[in-house]
Amino acid sequence: MAASARIESLIARMTVEEKVGQLGVFADMVRPFAPDVNPEANVRNADEVLAQVRAGRVGSLFNGVGAELGRRIQQVAVEESRLGIPVALAADVIHGMRTVFPIPLGEAASFEPALAERTARATAVEATAAGLHWTYAPAVDIARDQRWGRGAEGAGEDVVLGCAFAAARVRGFQGDDLTAHDALLATPKHFAAYGAVAAGMEYASVDIAPQTLRDVHLPPFQAAFAAGAISVMSAFNDINGVPASANRGLLTGILREEWGFDGVVISDYTADMELVAHGYAEDDRDATKKAFLAGLDLSMQSGFYAAHLPALVESGEVPMAALDEGVRRMLVLKERIGLLDDPYRSLDPEREADTGHLADHEALARDAARRSIVLLKNDDAVLPLKKREQRIALVGPFARDRENIEGCWTLFGDRSRYEPLEDGVRAALGEAAASLVVVPGCDLEAPVEGGIEAAVAAARDADVVVLALGEPQRYSGEAQSRIDIGLPPAQEALAEAVAATGTPVVVVLRNGRALALTGAVRDAQAILVTWYLGTRTGSAVADVLFGDYNPSARLPVSFPQATGQQPYFYNHPRTGRPELPTMSEFKARWREIPNEPLYPFGYGLSYTRFEYDAPRLGTTRLGWDDTLEIVTTVRNVGDVDGEEVVQLYIHDRVASRVRPVRELKAFEKVAIAAGGEVEVRFALHRDALAFTDADGVRRAEPGLFDLWVCANAKSGEPVSFELLASGVSAAP
Ligand code: NOJ
16 A cells, blocks of 8 residues: 555654554543543553653554543644654544434434434534544444344344445544544444344354355445445454454455455454454464454554564564554554644644534434334324323333433433433423323332332323333443343333223333333333433433324334344345244244244334335336336325335345345335325345355346335335346347
């Protein structure tokens, strides 16, 4: 890779220690967000960190915040170190900085990538004002097993949805000029197949067909790179026996040689060190050598590169040219984000103090939050609630909660602005709030004395109960795999008791994954899925409860009937023994339940109803190089305006490898006025029909396809078309 003259001149002047220094990423103990998060792993105090910066031993610091002290770090780097190379300041800024937006999984439920682009932009504005250049986001892992806790950080189980959100978030974080003071460098992660860990257990191994890797788990990374990402984080897991962080086939073969990626690969936290625990490296030195030679440019937090690369270069086991190439990539990255020209970019205390953007970001947080809420059930139109002449009991451990608003991975949220559910409901009710009764009923995970009695009494006196239940937020995120994706028993007991009063119940769920709903929760009159919605939680939920916003989100993950169905994903391959309506013995099903989800991927209701005409195809004989035009009329046949997520699925009837029962290929959210209709148009090219074949070649195969334009992964009637072989005329 050729770099600018100034970078080549720097490399020519650097000692081996300074080169290795550029590849080191360490906790920012100069401006830490919390006291030693991991004292075992090389965390040092501010003076030591600054001394290392002065000595040219630090390329990048992470998870500190603050413009003033950021300037101090940069001053030491630029004015007091021998070569004056600025430090890149990074952090985990995942779904908001001070203003917190919905967790990424929740926001994916909006099916509006443009919304994710806007919230990522707002996040970038706040993060760069707080002295950051670089975020370790977006997480683009496809999560097909809901036991895994990190599904909360991604966009769910589907690859097309995942690609759209990956690209949107990269565009939002970075803006259109990487050197701008408010551009936040994005880092898609975790490369790769982290979401495919066996049994959904965090950090477990990944045993995966190369075709599944390529067709499901890699595309969101490609989408992120196409959108402009120039760094990527390696995953903790192994892939078919080779840890991702020392996987040359992945980090060099696929990433650089096949895709031409010219950015930087950063390790996940101590992932190089973990090669020893994996049993893939003999010792620390061997781990360093294997990781670096595989293509892992930056070492996060282990200190392994600093400790072992110089000797490895000295012995010739790591060629100096390889070290130079890693350093070159890091310096090019710094140049591309404008640091070499302006080391003090994004370190402006005045900008940090300026709250001029806050009102806009708060409004966006509320809109993003309500657009992420999925209405799963609404029997007898119990929702929307009335603001007058309806006695409402707000029951449940999340009614007043302030501790489970931000969801996983919020390091820097401004907690003083978090809005509990009760506050939002009270504000919506105005004067009528005087009659609102609020009863927690139980704690998040345990009963409280007299709790159920108080809740039952409140339910008896009410016309409707809003029952705020869910997972504590620490049940999702890193290292939070679950064996049972149901609600804590204390909450289920509360739900049973409240439901037994006969008062209609609206369950408002807080969750970081798809849940297996049972009993009174499953059978409630209405169910809203609200994930963790961030700063404006209360108002956003109230907007939906009272119909000030008509819900428009759809599930980005299938809700199973039981945990034992996991991994469950709608686009599973066909079986030779599908379950039939007339016969279930000796068919692919569970003993206890049919193999259907409780609520499928793409599902969600509105306060209005939509009807679809059959899709009209431009042709039923698609030429090899032609584009298939698809038009469907969608009508709002209800009484209120609404938004529908129109989804296009295909199915390849016969292929050289067993194909999924359905695959999402396109989607569009459209607003339709009550009584109105819109024509929704899609265009499909052969590429959308392709898959990786037995030889590892991605290609479409001629033949018959089914196509649905419909409301979710289980609805609609298919039409069919034929993809003609290359050279066959499309004329009938
Ligand atoms: C470990 C997590 O897996 C990763 O997502 C994160 O960016 C790093 N820690 C740094 O905090």
